[in-house]
Amino acid sequence: MHYKEITSTQNQLVKQILVLKEKSKERRKTGRFVIEGQRELQLALQANYTIQTLLFYPELVSESDLDTLIPSQIEHIIISKEVFQKLAYRHTTEGIIAIAETKPHHLDGLTFQNKTPLVLIAEAPEKPGNIGAILRTADAANVDAVIIANPKSDLYNPNIIRSSVGCVFTNQIAVGNTSEIITFLKHHQIAIFCAALQASVNYYTQDFTAASAIVVGTEATGLSDEWLAHARQNIIIPMQGEIDSMNVSVAAGILIFEAKRQRGFL
Known part of the structure; x- marks a missing residue:
């Protein structure tokens, strides 16, 4: 399958993800947040969170692994090592970063x-x-x-x-x-x-x-x-x-x- 690829840390989506991670105001305004890691992503999916976009670093997670983890209708984007290092808080993120929709907690x-x-x-x-x-x-x-x-x-x-x-x-x-x-x-x-x-x-x-x-x-x-x-x-x-x-x-x-x-x- 052909995936979109991001190699620049100056990419607009990369900048948006960084703001979502750092600013609670942005998370509240957009109703979006960032998930890192396979386990966290699996738990979010089991809880019926809506995943908008999945970014993955192919050196750490393969496309076949993604197929078993993530529904195919979710947008997949390949990212370079530089982009992954810019976005990932920890190096044990297993090559996966996702943008998800928040839920109300009334x-x-x-x-x-x-x-x-x-x-x-x-x-x-x-x-x-x-x-x-x-x-x-x-x-x-x-x-x-x-x-x-x-x-x-x-x-x-x-x-x-x-x-x-x-x-x-x-x-x-x-x-x-x-x-x-x-x-x-x-x-x-x-x-x-x-x-x-x-x-x-x-x-x-x-x-x-x-x-x-x-x-x-x-x-x-x-x-x-x-x-x-x-x-x-x-x-x-x-x-x-x-x-x-x-x-x-x-x-x-x-x-x-x-x-x-x-x-x-x-």
């Missing part, structure tokens, strides 16, 4: 397959690496939804996609402000458990077998007062060292897997 788009959903909520997470790690934890635990409250970064930040190893595509995710999310949880009769130091009890003393939302905040500021005011119970992870907090993704993992243990999945 609260009213969430659907629950059971009557006792388990939801993980992160308020105002700032570091893409932490968001990615939270999404990996959520995927590992197969939670019913992840909700980001008052997000500081859009979900299609390349660092989130990379650090989540594609779990941004495998989780059911919504974003909203704290008030909207609390209203949503109360409407669905989902109990709120806030990870906080104030008026808290050890996390393992609580019953997470009913519909539950576990809410975590940042290490620096914790959760806002609005969350604490609507919590059924504040919960804490007892620690034996000198500090009183841990990385938010680690804390989320401990709490979520306790809920899964109670539900008989461990």
